[in-house]
Amino acid sequence: MFRINDNFTKLPASYLFSEVARRVKVYTESNPGTDIIRMGIGDVTRPLCPAVVEALHAAVDEEAKGESFHGYGPEQGYGFLSEKIAEFDYRSRGIDIGTDEIFISDGAKSDTGNIGDILSTANRVAVTDPVYPVYVDTNVMGGRAGELGEDGRWSKIEYLPCTAENSFVPALPVNNPDVIYLCYPNNPTGTTLTRAQLKVWVDYCREHGALLLFDAAYEAYIREDDVPHSIYEIEGAKEVAIEFRSYSKTAGFTGIRLGYTVVPKELKGVDEAGRSVALNGLWRRRQTTKFNGASYLTQRGAEALYTPEGQRQVKESIDYYLENARMLRVGLAEAGYEVVGGVNSPYVWLKTPDGMSSWKFFDHLLERYHIVGTPGSGFGPSGEGYFRLTAFNTHENTRRCVDRLTGKS
Amino acid sequence: MFRINDNFTKLPASYLFSEVARRVKVYTESNPGTDIIRMGIGDVTRPLCPAVVEALHAAVDEEAKGESFHGYGPEQGYGFLSEKIAEFDYRSRGIDIGTDEIFISDGAKSDTGNIGDILSTANRVAVTDPVYPVYVDTNVMGGRAGELGEDGRWSKIEYLPCTAENSFVPALPVNNPDVIYLCYPNNPTGTTLTRAQLKVWVDYCREHGALLLFDAAYEAYIREDDVPHSIYEIEGAKEVAIEFRSYSKTAGFTGIRLGYTVVPKELKGVDEAGRSVALNGLWRRRQTTKFNGASYLTQRGAEALYTPEGQRQVKESIDYYLENARMLRVGLAEAGYEVVGGVNSPYVWLKTPDGMSSWKFFDHLLERYHIVGTPGSGFGPSGEGYFRLTAFNTHENTRRCVDRLTGKS
Incomplete structure (x- = not known):
């Protein structure tokens, strides 16, 4: 059976x-x-903005005619969008991210869930607590969580409490985890970390060979100068961090689905034999094999977000x-x-x-x-x-x- | 590290x-x-049909107004579409599939790739040969393939040749596999199996406790009476088969992304302790945790396919x-x-x-x-x-x- x-x-x-x-x-x-x-x-409750609505209608009209019809697109997304992302979301902040380091998808929930596919089940995981439940649940599914204790904690996951006692700033882990999830601005607490506070995490990961999974889904809400919009504003982050971005809360795309994930080429893990392996190629292989690209309509909609x-x-x-x-x-x-x-x-x-x-x-x-x-x-x-x-x-x-x-x- | x-x-x-x-x-x-x-x-190369184009424009207009805006939808898809699927794709052929057995997604490639999440890595897999490479590659990623031999075959996968010698009708497996992939009408050979030929597979799976993963992405091309459009036309199939459907080749949705997967409630596997577990609940949990629903626009587009x-x-x-x-x-x-x-x-x-x-x-x-x-x-x-x-x-x-x-x- x-x-x-x-x-x-x-x-x-x-x-x-x-x-x-x-x-x-x-x-x-x-x-x-x-x-x-x-x-x-x-x-979100507010409708799509007029620029997006106009772009969506135009894209629907393209799909209605044989000469402008778009079928399968690149699994990692269209260049017309990844070029805008590289320019507006990164280069404008002094960060150099190549379009081949950007993987456009149907949303950050899929990507934060699926990222486990390219990682060993032997990795030990740390999460801040409280936390977006997807990080924990997908690691349970992937066999990295151990057993659920009566205190509501999984035996193999390290919990990093964020409470009034530590001003909602998580302490560094003590159990030497291999994979650390951070979400800033944070869901559910709404708190942020400053540049100096994030640097502590990047430095920790570099020193300990840990992978930082950085969820920046709420980046667009940042209004204070000292709060980084991207983990890559921190020096050395490209060697340790994957960043997840979403158009859901930014532009009200919760219903039409779009996000992207950045996997820098510098970022490397090791295989069983201790050989260094770049994650960019692994995620590309995962996405080209198990995903067929995000909707052309939604990608055109997102492109319009980068107009004035x-x-x-x-x-x-x-x-x-x-x-x-x-x-x-x-x-x-x-x-x-x-x-x-x-x-x-x-x-x-x-x-x-x-x-x-x-x-x-x-x-x-x-x-x-x-x-x-x-x-x-x-x-x-x-x-x-x-x-x-x-x-x-x-x-x-x-x-x-x-x-x-x-x-x- | x-x-x-x-x-x-x-x-x-x-x-x-x-x-x-x-x-x-x-x-x-x-x-x-x-x-x-x-x-x-x-x-596909032909544009979206006018009924779909009209529905897409209308859905974009809904998303443009606060009072009709749709944000997050149900992860398993909207009832307005799953009801049409149950009626037109199944009930009209005498098959009773509940809307809670239908899981709408961004496409069959995602689903045939992700289905491995709910299955043990210990399962042995069989595929017809030649085959859609996603079935094999995703099982390699999931650790079920063993090693690649010089003959191009993976050591733990059973290959069922389909050649002129057997008139492209695969023989039943001999190594007692746990999971069998069938795609009919077949990609790449374009061949089909008759009702009697498919019954052999359903009977085999029932007898051997094997799971049948049935990819029906090309169902809409069937014009001969004796070729089933759904595996559930075969008696007992609900106890052994998951069916994958796609709007890609049916309606030219390759660019706008939509498919669905049917996981009947009767379908059960066993856990480590030998207890019987329904796959419907597992796939629901997988999809609600790692997926956030297909685009509202595309779902409205698909609904229009069921009008006259x-x-x-x-x-x-x-x-x-x-x-x-x-x-x-x-x-x-x-x-x-x-x-x-x-x-x-x-x-x-x-x-x-x-x-x-x-x-x-x-x-x-x-x-x-x-x-x-x-x-x-x-x-x-x-x-x-x-x-x-x-x-x-x-x-x-x-x-x-x-x-x-x-x-x-």
């Missing part, structure tokens, strides 16, 4: 957002007509969300909460009052203020006692949320 | 299409102005390619070649004359007739001595190709 991948049976059911939905349903059924404000949304109008329109949208984040941050502080994030990020992260558990606070917020957010414990053990609110609702609802919390309504 | 996945280093460079391009370049540089006809194209106009327009396009296939098949036979395929398939597969090697015949065709095709040996050891021509060029070029081969021009 054929066998399944046993690692899958180790994964507990993923219940965070379904449990949120269940509790909201129970509450609204007992309290019909309650005006609930949803601040747990992790998805596209840049202006995207900034406008992100400014809109950042104003929501500001309102939340200031309002929550005024209401007496300890809060971080929301400056270079669409997420604000608050400490629950009086040592309340994340889920208890969820119920409290729902019942007392009719506000829905996301319990921090859903993002890992060190998220317990914290809570996430997001900036993806409207100005009006965000204002009403703050007014409720500060007792102004 | 972090370690790479050593299996990647076993993969030889994939050189088939680059070597084709190189030889064509060398020839045209020495013989400038030669009028070369490219019949090796594995990609969409159905008519798609059939028109496929009829166009099938007429090319017919011309090639008849013309090649007239020119004295042994040829199969081209009836329920866009591919024709011919035996090279006088025992010529596939590459020698490539050169011969290029130099003598200025026609480019694909050497059969590129698809596996049993493809040696064969050659693939495709129906994806225009009527005019296909006619000219045939005229050259039959000496009419």
